[in-house]
Amino acid sequence: MITVEGVTKAYGTTPVLGPVTQVLAERGITSIIGPNGAGKSTLLTIAGRLAEPDTGTVRVRAGDGGGPGELDVHRARSSEVAKVVAVLRQENHFTARLTVRELVSFGRFPHCGGRLTATDVAAVDEALGFLELTDLQGRFLDELSGGQRQRAHVAMVLAQQTRYVLLDEPLSSLDIRHAVRMMRLLRRVADELGRAVVLVVHDVNFAAAWSDRIVAVRDGRVVAQGTPAEVVRDDVLEEVFDTPVRVHVLDGVPTAVYHR
Amino acid sequence: MAEDTGTRPAAPPAAPPVGAPGVRPWLRLGVVAALAVLALACYLLLFVRGSFEFAIERRLTTAGAMVVAAFTQGVATLLFQTVTQNRLLTPSIMGFDSVYVLAQTALVVVFGGGALAATDGPGKVLAQTLLMVAFATFLFRWLFSGRRADLHVLLLVGVALGMAFDSLSTFLQRVLSPADYDVLSVRLSGRLGTADAELLPWAVLACAVTGFVVLRRHARLDVLELGRDTAVNLGVDHRRELTLALVCVSVLVAVSTAVLGPMTFFGFLVAVLTRQVAGTHRHAVLLPMSFALGVLVLAGGQFVMEHVFYATGMLTVVLEFLGGAVFLVLLLRKGTL
Numbered sequence: 001m002i003t004v005e006g007v008t009k010a011y012g013t014t015p016v017l018g019p020v021t022q023v024l025a026e027r028g029i030t031s032i033i034g035p036n037g038a039g040k041s042t043l044l045t046i047a048g049r050l051a052e053p054d055t056g057t058v059r060v061r062a063g064d065g066g067g068p069g070e071l072d073v074h075r076a077r078s079s080e081v082a083k084v085v086a087v088l089r090q091e092n093h094f095t096a097r098l099t100v101r102e103l104v105s106f107g108r109f110p111h112c113g114g115r116l117t118a119t120d121v122a123a124v125d126e127a128l129g130f131l132e133l134t135d136l137q138g139r140f141l142d143e144l145s146g147g148q149r150q151r152a153h154v155a156m157v158l159a160q161q162t163r164y165v166l167l168d169e170p171l172s173s174l175d176i177r178h179a180v181r182m183m184r185l186l187r188r189v190a191d192e193l194g195r196a197v198v199l200v201v202h203d204v205n206f207a208a209a210w211s212d213r214i215v216a217v218r219d220g221r222v223v224a225q226g227t228p229a230e231v232v233r234d235d236v237l238e239e240v241f242d243t244p245v246r247v248h249v250l251d252g253v254p255t256a257v258y259h260r
Numbered sequence: 261m262a263e264d265t266g267t268r269p270a271a272p273p274a275a276p277p278v279g280a281p282g283v284r285p286w287l288r289l290g291v292v293a294a295l296a297v298l299a300l301a302c303y304l305l306l307f308v309r310g311s312f313e314f315a316i317e318r319r320l321t322t323a324g325a326m327v328v329a330a331f332t333q334g335v336a337t338l339l340f341q342t343v344t345q346n347r348l349l350t351p352s353i354m355g356f357d358s359v360y361v362l363a364q365t366a367l368v369v370v371f372g373g374g375a376l377a378a379t380d381g382p383g384k385v386l387a388q389t390l391l392m393v394a395f396a397t398f399l400f401r402w403l404f405s406g407r408r409a410d411l412h413v414l415l416l417v418g419v420a421l422g423m424a425f426d427s428l429s430t431f432l433q434r435v436l437s438p439a440d441y442d443v444l445s446v447r448l449s450g451r452l453g454t455a456d457a458e459l460l461p462w463a464v465l466a467c468a469v470t471g472f473v474v475l476r477r478h479a480r481l482d483v484l485e486l487g488r489d490t491a492v493n494l495g496v497d498h499r500r501e502l503t504l505a506l507v508c509v510s511v512l513v514a515v516s517t518a519v520l521g522p523m524t525f526f527g528f529l530v531a532v533l534t535r536q537v538a539g540t541h542r543h544a545v546l547l548p549m550s551f552a553l554g555v556l557v558l559a560g561g562q563f564v565m566e567h568v569f570y571a572t573g574m575l576t577v578v579l580e581f582l583g584g585a586v587f588l589v590l591l592l593r594k595g596t597l
């Protein structure tokens with residue numbers, strides 16, 4: 001469980017987030033939706049400790065069964081948090097020239113400190129296989145398409161084998177086949193491996209079809225949350241996005257029609 | 261690096277894990293190191309005219325200076341480029357050594373020339389170095405702690421700071437008495453050929469300590485090169501590691517400048533060569549490689565300059581020119597830094 005409590009963030013004098021008090025991920029998949037500039041990335045990066053909040057705390061339950069296993073994400077030892085929470089930004093750019101396999105191997109750093117054991121190699125292989133990157137593992141990142149590169153980055157945070165995985169727009173440059181595969185994969189990560197996945201998604205329908213919970217953010221505040229059936233509704237979405245939306249139920253999944 | 265990562269299916273059994281340094285980068289390092297030793301031996305032992313003992317003593321000092329220069333410039337530049345995630349800026353280009361010159365000058369202004377000359381023990385050098393290290397670390401951590409700053413701006417800031425410090429030093433030197441100025445200028449005009457033999461053991465010691473600290477962190481440096489966000493995600497204490505790296509860089513630059521005087525582009529040249537030759541992103545290989553390449557370039561260059569061109573004192577000039585040319589070419593070719 002990731003508990004965000006009273007978190008605010010301002011750039012200069014412009015407040016961009018909060019105060020937000022929110023349980024982000026119990027288990028399963030939580031999707032964060034909202035318009036551009038709503039503060040989704042800000043919320044996710046603060047929860048993933050890439051950014052410091054101005055006020056408030058973010059705590060995660062590290063061990064099973066509750067109790068004392070709580071970590072304050074921003075104050076606990078970085079090396080400890082890295083075994084519990086993995087986070088991937090919207091854009092990533094490296095100066096080093098790495099192969100796909102080298103990048104994914106970095107995901108094992110919190111566990112092995114750079115010296116891969118057989119377990120680490122197996123985890124890397126698994127992550128590569130999961131994301132259909134096994135054939136591309138020897139390629140350099142700058143020799144990949146945008147979508148392939150994105151999958152390589154996701155493979156790295158999966159290889160980290162953390163209980164919580166936070167992803168900022170993992171679908172943004174994937175084609176429909178890989179977008180669906182990515183969501184199916186994240187579903188498996190959540191269901192079979194019992195990990196909690198939080199992701200920022202722009203496509204409301206992907207969020208509706210694959211998430212357990214949806215959190216809608218607007219102007220730095222959580223304006224709606226709940227199951228897909230509770231959030232993906234005409235009135236809620238129109239308020240969040242300020243645009244006319246019709247929701248139809250197709251095959252049991254609420255589906256928003258908004259492109260005309 | 262592509263050798264064993266190509267199309268292998270899953271789980272390699274006993275072979276070294278892919279992604280760990282393969283054999284080739286280490287082999288390359290071995291070859292370069294052997295060449296560096298060879299070059300150093302050639303420089304020391306060949307073409308001795310007159311008294312062997314006299315020649316060897318002088319050459320040993322120069323060789324020591326070359327080793328120190330190679331280590332300090334090579335490692336400092338590599339480290340700096342890694343933690344600041346750029347391939348073009350170097351500590352010297354950012355004005356680290358101007359800070360050193362200013363610190364030296366300020367010391368003479370405040371305490372008089374005697375402060376440098378009379379009791380020029382290791383204690384004084386140490387105090388001086390610490391002063392400079394503290395200042396440079398503070399300044400550059402402040403500059404680089406923000407989100408990926410625009411490199412053009414940084415370059416501009418670095419050049420401006422360098423000029424500001426230099427002119428401040430020049431101004432302060434004007435106010436000095438001629439005697440104090442003499443002392444200072446001797447201090448500041450280190451050269452490869454005229455290195456101070458007394459300082460060398462201390463320089464080597466400083467190099468060894470810094471080298472130990474840096475090399476122990478080689479895996480963390482690999483992660484730091486991926487940038488702040490990825491490093492934080494992978495559990496590296498970014499702020500601490502950045503500060504520590506900058507402290508090491510300042511120590512190395514201080515040592516280099518104390519022994520050899522300011523050098524602007526030599527470190528850059530070595531860093532470019534290192535990344536070309538090493539063929540890996542792993543600092544376990546990159547760091548020793550930069551040292552070995554530095555020695556190779558300096559010793560080989562000095563040997564050629566002395567015995568082919570009969571131009572003993574010209575090596576640093578040539579290297580600076582070459583390094584500067586490479587810098588400009590890369591700067592113009594990349595356009596964006």
Ligand SMILES: Nc1ncnc2c1ncn2[C@@H]1O[C@H](COP(=O)(O)OP(=O)(O)OP(=O)(O)O)[C@@H](O)[C@H]1O
Binds near residue numbers: 035036042043
């Ligand atoms: N470094 C920064 N400096 C100043 N303002 C910033 C900075 N980063 C983000 N902002 C502002 O904070 C607000 C929230 O940004 P954020 O990146 O969280 O939006 P988002 O919901 O992720 O949007 P998108 O859907 O476009 O990714 C925006 O108005 C943005 O302009």
Ligand SMILES: [Mg+2]
Binds near residue numbers: 041042090
């Ligand atoms: Mg965003």
